Amino acid sequence: MNDFGRLFRVTLYGESHGPAVGVILDGVPPGLSLAEDDFSADLARRRGGPAGTTARSEPDHPRIRSGLYHGHSTGTPLAIEFENTDTRPGDYAQFERYPRPGHADLASRARYRGWADPRGSGHFSGRLTVGVVAAGVVAKKLLPGVSFRTLVLEAGGRADVAAAMQEAQAAGDSVGSLVEIHVDGLSSGLGEPYWDGLESRLAAALFAVPGVRGVEFGDGFRVAAMRGSEHNDPILDAEGRTERNGAGGINGGVGNGNQVVVRVAFKPPSSIALPQDTVDMDTGQRARVSAAGRHDACLGPRGAVVLEAACAIVLADLALAARCHAAPESTP
Amino acid sequence: MNDFGRLFRVTLYGESHGPAVGVILDGVPPGLSLAEDDFSADLARRRGGPAGTTARSEPDHPRIRSGLYHGHSTGTPLAIEFENTDTRPGDYAQFERYPRPGHADLASRARYRGWADPRGSGHFSGRLTVGVVAAGVVAKKLLPGVSFRTLVLEAGGRADVAAAMQEAQAAGDSVGSLVEIHVDGLSSGLGEPYWDGLESRLAAALFAVPGVRGVEFGDGFRVAAMRGSEHNDPILDAEGRTERNGAGGINGGVGNGNQVVVRVAFKPPSSIALPQDTVDMDTGQRARVSAAGRHDACLGPRGAVVLEAACAIVLADLALAARCHAAPESTP
């Protein structure tokens, strides 16, 4: 299925070279101020442009098809569509015969039994993340007082991300990257133990972004080599403020009021100009394939805002849930 | 909410020192052979026993309350309960006043507005993972031909896990650990792009296990420093077999038929005998707290089977979903 969230529900649709991609947001409360301009800043972050990012260029104009009236959400589903205009399906025809290493070409064939739209990777395309970003913009409006800061820490193992990308691209290759997201201003108590834990929901949304291979919170994988006396965050006051933040702001699945810190590893994009070993699906023989299309050399710079949006979607969903729990039944 | 899964749905209930903990499994198809003995092996793995694990000892007898008849599942909800017998609520009373660093004591208070059962951490207790393991046993039965291998790679940064635990415990401390799960025998095509991607669903289930701080697939966080030409797995044949497995068996959210490889970082348990800085909730003054109860010194050894069960739950859910997709509508 293609929906995410219990109360703020996001459904993505579309294919890279079909007529459009879009997103349906269900559960948006009525009365939220919203205009098409509100999407511009985050869509621009996703659109990128610097050296090493795809040359595909689209205006990414959000066409709001429903759920908006006189500049405010109505409370009914918000449908936002982005038309596909700059499509060149011919670029991709060869990959049905020569599946790309590291790409979903073969897995898609198994999943959809050969019926998937192969043009530009169809529904698997990073193009669909424009809908994630749009959903994130609305989600952030449901999180007043919450701020996000998202950094590309490194690419190809280097802090100079731009240089790493340019070198990789010049070599017909690509590089992986590391992104860190900080969320400030969350009230404590979001999430719950087990399935709806804050890490579970955030990780689910983050791993849904194409190319993510790892997600960690606070001290992350370093905890495996730590002692409890090092990792536990000393508590400073009754509000739960802590001296350090090895927990990344989450205990037992529940936000503790400190900054939420999550790091994400993006793999290097799989479509590269360098020839790679694959199989000829017509003959079954070994072959080589080169993906000389319009591809990003690194996912971090354009993907950062997508990861941030994924986090915002989860937090908005849990913030709506918290309205239910915060009932005036009684106090102990 | 406390359910997980679309077609194989798992709901956990219970508190550590209440009458029982349990799990409701909905969506189990009828006719699955099932006996209480089937749970013994995995429950024994979770129960542990070696030095450094909790001294709390319970028979963990699965009481099947519904959904079973003449040794087979009926197709109606399977309710499995574990009575709590070896409870000592008195051990925990102090933590309401002196919340433990690294623990959910304070976050729970915010989430449940003070109404949570604090005895033995209540619903936050690792005790509830007995239900996850039971669900995993049933899930594995829905995955014929699939095998799991789960290894504790290291604890406290060392390969000698037992020694690391003993030293930590002797020091009144605890250690983190690293667990790796291999899943063989999955047919390709499980999962789908975005929200129901295999990594998304697996990560959601894995982060639901208490103490998990990081999840990575295949090359994991190392991808951030790799080039595409290194990370992409060369394709060997039309079945999608690859020369290496940097993708951990998953492309674009969809299983590609190779071994699924996922690594998980467990934090060191937060309850340690060493005194730690905290706050006195009655006075607001700084204080120190020592958790001298029956606690594990390392989560890996007993938690490995819980992580494995979490994976099995996800895979069973997606395998049921695949029965819907694999329809005989037509072939291209």
Added chain:
Amino acid sequence: MNDFGRLFRVTLYGESHGPAVGVILDGVPPGLSLAEDDFSADLARRRGGPAGTTARSEPDHPRIRSGLYHGHSTGTPLAIEFENTDTRPGDYAQFERYPRPGHADLASRARYRGWADPRGSGHFSGRLTVGVVAAGVVAKKLLPGVSFRTLVLEAGGRADVAAAMQEAQAAGDSVGSLVEIHVDGLSSGLGEPYWDGLESRLAAALFAVPGVRGVEFGDGFRVAAMRGSEHNDPILDAEGRTERNGAGGINGGVGNGNQVVVRVAFKPPSSIALPQDTVDMDTGQRARVSAAGRHDACLGPRGAVVLEAACAIVLADLALAARCHAAPESTP
């Protein structure tokens, strides 16, 4: 699947002659005052006792297994179990060979491919409605200021319900019945157009009660012969109070603040002592079957509180949802 509700989620489990039946309630906010005694009144209404109701007698003691601490809900899943004590599985053995007309014996066989527990109709048994009633008790606590009045209007076409039942039972037969539920005190605005409309959700819950054949609101089926000028309820004031209530308190799927009025038709119980035509499943020949067990002669008297509980479950779910919508985003 066996769950119902989005935010107040009810899952039933159990079989008539298995160890227990029960219900898991997820989404109960923390801090709700709750004791086992709170269930007594509604459970007593369901237990019945007068002439014409089943002689099966069980204490129906609600065993709360989780989610309760010091007399209040904790906010974690509330598990309530009822042990089955007065079971006589032998009563039912013949119905596997001679399926009862009007009963689910054959349909169950198709649905569960022969694996269902046949004893006392297993999961199909009216016994499971004890869990619906228990859920209703909790739901009503989430609806302060709301009151329910549920009437058995007639049985077998007569207003003297007791007489109709006694005559039917004396004749080895059973009778249908008509139940009407009034709900007062709901604030306007519950529900929404289409799938989560108030009628949709109420009807879904009511038809889930075994034996229901029809559900209608306000003027009900009479509307088919009415004109708009008759059926439309003249509006009296800006609060939406109306002169009559042909809409049964609902417009466009949304509660309008007037009394909600819903009527339900219960079929006559299918298990009767009179011999009925059926088939011998062993031989395929025509046969006759007589159900001379402990059966109700009419569903209305004991079923009324089950229907009322079903309504309360829906209204509690929608009332929790309304907490999300009622956000302070802004006012027009």
Added chain:
Amino acid sequence: MNDFGRLFRVTLYGESHGPAVGVILDGVPPGLSLAEDDFSADLARRRGGPAGTTARSEPDHPRIRSGLYHGHSTGTPLAIEFENTDTRPGDYAQFERYPRPGHADLASRARYRGWADPRGSGHFSGRLTVGVVAAGVVAKKLLPGVSFRTLVLEAGGRADVAAAMQEAQAAGDSVGSLVEIHVDGLSSGLGEPYWDGLESRLAAALFAVPGVRGVEFGDGFRVAAMRGSEHNDPILDAEGRTERNGAGGINGGVGNGNQVVVRVAFKPPSSIALPQDTVDMDTGQRARVSAAGRHDACLGPRGAVVLEAACAIVLADLALAARCHAAPESTP
């Protein structure tokens, strides 16, 4: 929330006088043959045209935005949009001040706190049922061998529906109607006891159609006056064929393989030219309102196909679910 279905999931969006209305179908298996022409017949039934139906005329061209490739479903979400072209928002302005009796004008205000799009009733408009019909067309393709027959039995209490409509319209009034749906060819075993019972799911979908006031199956409300010996359907053979069909093809929530028979009562449309009593929301004084727009005088003729589509949506969802149950685990 605005989605319906577990495996075949339908989400409606749009407002009557916004840019478009549409539907997102998630869970459509890949490989289903589909063309825009496939929608023509059912859309034409909904469009109507005879005397007494709305003069609003739109081409209702289904624009498939995603999920379709080379004439087959891809298995990813199918987005179908209908542009709104023949809109005259001015027709409706007065109803914000003078809410129509029988209409959702006031309830909508409470539900959406004044933020709903009021033009043409916005999201409450019958216009959205075009998406239900489109979903029904796809659903029917998932039900090979299943046929639907839907009859308008009467309008205003008369079998001559056309005459009843014309007279009502001539009088500035409207009439109610009664619709019956027969579904043949279903295999037995669809649905399950309680919440996902066939009646529950069908009724939920049917009551979601605007204007429905009652739903009954088989003997329907007549059962209240029947005896078991009359109502129970004598079983003819081991396939479960019955001599009569008082159960409407359903026992215990599960289809028994006989024809499914369901009857639905549509209220008379609330928008009528005759002046009706209401309130002036600006002054709080009593007032009168006349709805002299383009309205249907009876819902049955155009609504019949919407009800049929609602049934098909449910049956497709349960048919997909049955693929999961029909597992080859074993046979008893």
